[in-house]
Amino acid sequence: MPVGTAATVKAMLPENVRATGADILLGNTYHLMLRPTAERIAKLGGLHKFMNWDRPILTDSGGFQVMSLAQLRKLTEEGVTFKSHIDGSRHMLSPERSMEIQKLLGSDIVMCFDECPALPADRKRIEQSMELSMRWAQRSRDAFGDRPGHALFGIQQGGLEEDMRARSADALRAIEFDGYAVGGLAVGEGQEAMFACLDYAPEQLPQDKPRYLMGVGKPDDIVGAVQRGIDMFDCVLPSRSGRTGQAQTRMGQVNLRNARHADDPRPLDPECTCPCCTQYSRAYLHHVHKAQEMIAGMLLTWHNLHYYQELMQGLRDAIAERALDEFVAVFHARREQGDLERL
Amino acid sequence: MPVGTAATVKAMLPENVRATGADILLGNTYHLMLRPTAERIAKLGGLHKFMNWDRPILTDSGGFQVMSLAQLRKLTEEGVTFKSHIDGSRHMLSPERSMEIQKLLGSDIVMCFDECPALPADRKRIEQSMELSMRWAQRSRDAFGDRPGHALFGIQQGGLEEDMRARSADALRAIEFDGYAVGGLAVGEGQEAMFACLDYAPEQLPQDKPRYLMGVGKPDDIVGAVQRGIDMFDCVLPSRSGRTGQAQTRMGQVNLRNARHADDPRPLDPECTCPCCTQYSRAYLHHVHKAQEMIAGMLLTWHNLHYYQELMQGLRDAIAERALDEFVAVFHARREQGDLERL
Numbered sequence: 001m002p003v004g005t006a007a008t009v010k011a012m013l014p015e016n017v018r019a020t021g022a023d024i025l026l027g028n029t030y031h032l033m034l035r036p037t038a039e040r041i042a043k044l045g046g047l048h049k050f051m052n053w054d055r056p057i058l059t060d061s062g063g064f065q066v067m068s069l070a071q072l073r074k075l076t077e078e079g080v081t082f083k084s085h086i087d088g089s090r091h092m093l094s095p096e097r098s099m100e101i102q103k104l105l106g107s108d109i110v111m112c113f114d115e116c117p118a119l120p121a122d123r124k125r126i127e128q129s130m131e132l133s134m135r136w137a138q139r140s141r142d143a144f145g146d147r148p149g150h151a152l153f154g155i156q157q158g159g160l161e162e163d164m165r166a167r168s169a170d171a172l173r174a175i176e177f178d179g180y181a182v183g184g185l186a187v188g189e190g191q192e193a194m195f196a197c198l199d200y201a202p203e204q205l206p207q208d209k210p211r212y213l214m215g216v217g218k219p220d221d222i223v224g225a226v227q228r229g230i231d232m233f234d235c236v237l238p239s240r241s242g243r244t245g246q247a248q249t250r251m252g253q254v255n256l257r258n259a260r261h262a263d264d265p266r267p268l269d270p271e272c273t274c275p276c277c278t279q280y281s282r283a284y285l286h287h288v289h290k291a292q293e294m295i296a297g298m299l300l301t302w303h304n305l306h307y308y309q310e311l312m313q314g315l316r317d318a319i320a321e322r323a324l325d326e327f328v329a330v331f332h333a334r335r336e337q338g339d340l341e342r343l
Numbered sequence: 344m345p346v347g348t349a350a351t352v353k354a355m356l357p358e359n360v361r362a363t364g365a366d367i368l369l370g371n372t373y374h375l376m377l378r379p380t381a382e383r384i385a386k387l388g389g390l391h392k393f394m395n396w397d398r399p400i401l402t403d404s405g406g407f408q409v410m411s412l413a414q415l416r417k418l419t420e421e422g423v424t425f426k427s428h429i430d431g432s433r434h435m436l437s438p439e440r441s442m443e444i445q446k447l448l449g450s451d452i453v454m455c456f457d458e459c460p461a462l463p464a465d466r467k468r469i470e471q472s473m474e475l476s477m478r479w480a481q482r483s484r485d486a487f488g489d490r491p492g493h494a495l496f497g498i499q500q501g502g503l504e505e506d507m508r509a510r511s512a513d514a515l516r517a518i519e520f521d522g523y524a525v526g527g528l529a530v531g532e533g534q535e536a537m538f539a540c541l542d543y544a545p546e547q548l549p550q551d552k553p554r555y556l557m558g559v560g561k562p563d564d565i566v567g568a569v570q571r572g573i574d575m576f577d578c579v580l581p582s583r584s585g586r587t588g589q590a591q592t593r594m595g596q597v598n599l600r601n602a603r604h605a606d607d608p609r610p611l612d613p614e615c616t617c618p619c620c621t622q623y624s625r626a627y628l629h630h631v632h633k634a635q636e637m638i639a640g641m642l643l644t645w646h647n648l649h650y651y652q653e654l655m656q657g658l659r660d661a662i663a664e665r666a667l668d669e670f671v672a673v674f675h676a677r678r679e680q681g682d683l684e685r686l
Contacts, residue, residue: 008631008638013618036605036630044608044626052622262379265387275356279395283387287379288351294637295351 001026001058001234002305006035007051010239011297012305014053020274020302021309024056024109026234029101030065033091034084038104046106058109058234060214061098061140061155064116075115077132095139107150109179112140114155116184126159133157133183134171141175151178153212156205159184160197169204179210182230186215195224202229219248219311223331226315227324233312238304243297245289248307251338254282256300261286274306275299344369344401344577345648349378350394353582354640355648357396363617363645364652367399367452369577372444373408376434377427381447389449401452401577403557404441404483404498407459418458420475438482450493452522455483457498459527469502476500476526477514484518494521496555499548502527503540512547522553525573529558538567545572562591562654566674569658570667576655581647586640588632591650594681597625599643604629617649618642 002009002017005028009017017025027047032038041050048054063080066073070082070091079094098113114133117125137154144152154177158164172180182201185194194216202211212232213225222233238248245257249269256268264282272278276285276299289296311331318327345352345360348371352360360368370390375381384393391397406423409416413425413434422437441456457476460468480497487495497520501507515523525544528537537559545554555575556568565576581591588600592612599611607625615621619628619642632639654674661670 006631006634006636007627008636011637011641013638013641015618035634036626040606040626043606044624050624050627050630052627263383263386275358281387281393283379283383284350284393284395287393288349291349291378293349293351294354294640295356297637298354298356298641 001232002239002308003028003234003236004051004053004057005236006031007041007047009301009305011243011294011301012239014051016302017053017305018055020305021313022055022305024058025053027051027057027059027105027107028065029059029062029098029105030069030093032059032105033062033093033101034086034089038101042104042106046104048106056108057106059102059105059107059111061111061113062093062101063098063114064215066093067116067118077135079113080115095136096143099140099143103147109151109153110144111153111181112137112155112177114157114183116157116187117159119159119184119187119189121159123159123161123164126157126161127164130157130159130164130168134168137172138175141177153177153179153181153210155181155183155214156201157184158201160189160193162197162200165197165201166204169201173206177209179212179232180205181212181214183214185213186217186221191221191224194221195228198225198228198230219308220332220335222308222311223315223328226319227328235308238308239301242300242302242304245285245296245300246304247285247300248304249338250307250334251341252335256282256285256289256296258286268303269307272303272306272310274303276303276306344575345582345651346371346577346579347394347396347400348579349374350384350390352644352648354586354637354644355582357394359645360396360648361398363648364656365398365648367401368396370394370400370402370448370450371408372402372405372441372448373412373436375402375448376405376436376444377429377432381444385447385449389447391449399451400449402445402448402450402454404454404456405436405444406441406457407558409436410459410461420478422456423458438479439486442483442486446490452494452496453487454496454524455480455498455520457500457526459500459530460502462502462527462530462532464502466502466504466507469500469504470507473500473502473507473511477511480515481518484520496520496522496524496553498524498526498557499544500527501544503532503536505540505543508540508544509547512544516549520552522555522575523548524555524557526557528556529560529564534564534567537564538571541568541571541573562651563675563678565651565654566658566671569662570671578651581651582644585643585645585647588628588639588643589647590628590643591647592681593650593677594684595678599625599628599632599639601629611646612650615646615649615653617646619646619649 001024004025069085073082081092095113102110117129154172156168158168210231213230247254261282267277269277318324344367347368412428416425424435438456445453460472497515499511501511553574556573590597604625610620612620661667
């Protein structure tokens with residue numbers, strides 16, 4: 001899922017996001033509640049109409065951004081009070097308020113309001129946080145109510161502790177959700193630790209419902225997570241890295257800022273069918289990035305989203321053909337080849 | 344003509360520029376010679392291929408930007424030496440070098456290298472400058488040579504002095520060009536003085552060749568200039584003002600930064616068929632501009648270019664139907680109505 005934080009996937013028009021193959025967009029409750037506000041979006045007909053996206057929208061609960069972006073946070077059993085990082089205004093988020101905001105936005109896939117401690121944290125802190133999140137998960141479920149056509153996802157917590165992940169999964173199963181996220185990963189623990197957790201965490205969750213890894217990730221993070229049972233991802237990386245001149249390709253990451261591209265007439269990726277690769281040279285992309293022209297971010301974001309969607313489609317096809325291992329082997333071989341060619 | 348200074352019309356993909364109805368793009372010799380350099384663009388197949396625009400490109404001569412942007416300029420009979428505003432490197436522009444650069448770029452419509460004094464200037468300075476520009480016009484013509492399929496335009500100078508404009512026009516007619524620009528206007532003299540000059544300047548130039556007013560302008564500048572015989576324009580205004588939240592409409596200029604748009608579900612211009620007006624509300628445009636999202640500049644630039652192209656098409660149609668006066672009357676009446684409604 002491409003991320004459309006403030007009611008736009010940065011540097012893209014929605015029809016072009018759709019052209020990359022994207023089905024679902026992610027919207028950020030925290031950002032939208034502060035500006036332009038959920039009530040304003042509701043009055044204007046909901047987020048789909050507001051941002052011109054008529055396909056599904058998943059919204060996060062706001063919890064993660066409150067902890068990472070807001071000022072003067074205060075956490076209680078009730079929820080979190082905080083000051084806006086935009087204008088310093090005071091706000092409150094709780095399971096009930098998060099459900100209300102996500103309903104006002106018109107979200108199709110609503111996430112439970114949870115709390116996630118930064119890692120590393122000691123077992124006691126992780127346990128308290130997980131238990132609070134499970135109480136909030138029940139309150140989210142109760143507040144969400146019965147809304148046909150709309151889904152509510154639970155979020156597993158428990159840090160890197162297998163037993164606590166299992167307890168969290170059991171608590172969520174007991175409440176029953178339409179899908180389940182593995183939360184609290186990709187917060188600085190590194191790929192090895194994340195994969196170690198994903199060796200057991202997805203299996204603890206229902207196999208017949210979507211399993212979603214929040215905020216992940218680099219292409220090889222995604223491939224490893226799919227091998228471990230994850231179905232859904234969101235990440236700002238394709239759009240954010242595009243705006244800084246970084247492109248994700250079959251051959252690995254390409255830094256268009258590098259002077260070696262200045263005279264290179266070749267496309268970024270000769271096999272890619274996106275407009276950036278079929279219509280422009282690396283020399284052009286290098287030039288417009290150096291000249292700080294908006295088209296640099298526009299083209300590279302388009303390419304990166306296209307690459308990610310194609311990667312996911314390849315993974316889905318490989319799973320359907322029972323050929324995931326072969327797909328993953330080729331994925332890694334081509335990246336290693338790319339590394340060698342750059343030496 | 345939309346302006347594509349650094350090999351891109353800012354905030355737009357070329358296919359979308361084309362979708363607004365644009366036929367010709369303007370490229371800036373000064374900017375492109377400094378970065379990525381004309382020689383590099385030539386090696387990469389020319390500006391059309393480099394920036395993915397397969398229709399005509401008009402390039403200016405670089406003279407105007409040297410005088411307005413470069414550092415440590417030194418003007419002689421030979422040409423201008425200057426230091427780049429980007430990296431301080433030393434460069435020279437002369438009629439011969441300007442023709443060479445525009446050829447390297449692959450420009451379809453090449454402009455003579457000229458000199459234009461800032462107004463107000465005394466008659467002596469204007470006369471010296473005009474005479475130098477006419478000697479440079481002959482040198483440009485000689486250096487351009489015979490290039491079938493490519494056009495060379497002369498540039499009339501002479502400030503706001505009718506007799507000097509006439510002498511300049513005679514000098515250009517004697518050399519013979521494929522088109523003629525009225526140069527040295529829109530440099531701070533104001534609309535009234537510009538129109539007073541346009542009451543005679545276009546008539547002094549051949550009636551059977553395109554007459555081009557460089558760097559103009561606001562919609563009412565354009566309409567008044569067309570009434571006075573001008574055929575072609577270029578201006579950064581539609582793209583530049585779009586990036587600052589300003590929209591040009593039938594009802595006049597709309598400032599999307601204004602808080603009164605925050606809850607407004609109406610389109611920017613209900614009669615406009617551009618994607619910005621058919622798919623988004625004023626509330627959305629206000630929100631994304633305030634949030635400094637790139638889509639604000641992308642949508643408003645698209646709208647503004649669409650508006651300008653539609654205005655020019657309307658003027659051409661009105662001329663063909665011998666109904667220019669009626670068209671202009673409606674143009675002004677609707678803008679006055681817009682002013683009243685905003686009160």
